[in-house]
Amino acid sequence: QKEVEQNSGPLSVPEGAIASLNCTYSDRGSQSFFWYRQYSGKSPELIMSIYSNGDKEDGRFTAQLNKASQYVSLLIRDSQPSDSATYLCAVTGGANSKLTFGKGITLSVRP
């Protein structure tokens, strides 16, 4: 069973802090990694994708991938109350394989 595990959470950080969200996966053949954000009562939306080891930055968001450790993380700098949501890690093994989601971690940013 290919699994994607996320910290149980919830995570609470003060406004302006760095939020660090972590995810591990069991399938060493995994090739593509994604972070989705889901606001309460809404559907998930893609915020970051990463395909190779290292860091990928997009505005206040940085995704980090370490395939050797089977670990992917999302850093949110200068956290804002509007970042309060559930963050879902998702992993796929490549062409024709399904996208598997973790159960998500709920982030709360305190004003």
Place this chain on the structure above:
Amino acid sequence: KAGVTQTPRYLIKTRGQQVTLSCSPISGHRSVSWYQQTPGQGLQFLFEYFSETQRNKGNFPGRFSGRQFSNSRSEMNVSTLELGDSALYLCASSEQHTGELFFGEGSRLTVL
């Protein structure tokens, strides 16, 4: 471009009934995936269709089925509904088979 459209948005059924949910993907997207979301299990993969062919299937019983039409629109069907089928059913589309999915707002099914 219009987003992914799912109908109906809400529905209530009783045990033993069946239900059909519909999904219209973003124009030009040929891949459609279905997920079940519950508070306890999170997002669980049901199946993926690409060009009318089922490309992947999750670990759900045979009561759950789906299909895709030539215009990429997709339907999923659940027969002999059980209480545990109460969930949010999400459809997502993508241009090709990638993990970059665009989700619809979902169909919330309640089974009484």
